[in-house]
Amino acid sequence: MPTIRVELFEGRTVEQKRALAEALTEATVRTLGGSPDGVDIVFFDVPRHNWATGGRLWSDQQQQQQQQ
Known part of the structure; x- marks a missing residue:
């Protein structure tokens, strides 16, 4: 069976990752x-x-959005 690689911005909770792992x-x-x-x-x-x-x-984009 497969190995699924999930790349995402840091900051997700363990609960969110657990739910995604179950759904995937x-x-x-x-x-x-x-x-x-x-x-x-x-x-x-x-x-x-x-x-x-x-x-x-993305860090630059985030900073620009916060300045607006």
């Missing part, structure tokens, strides 16, 4: 078959200053 596992088993024990999910918490979209760091 259920969807994977429903779609691909197999056992929930065969689904691995790895979370990567990425600081906003380590993620850019459109050539702009």
Whole structure:
């Protein structure tokens, strides 16, 4: 079964990650078959200053929104 890599901005709670892990596992088993024990999910918490979209760091975008 698959290993699912989830990259997201840091700051999500353990409860949110737990709920997402359960939902992804259920969807994977429903779609691909197999056992929930065969689904691995790895979370990567990425600081906003380590993620850019459109050539702009998300930390810069966040600062601009706070200044408005």
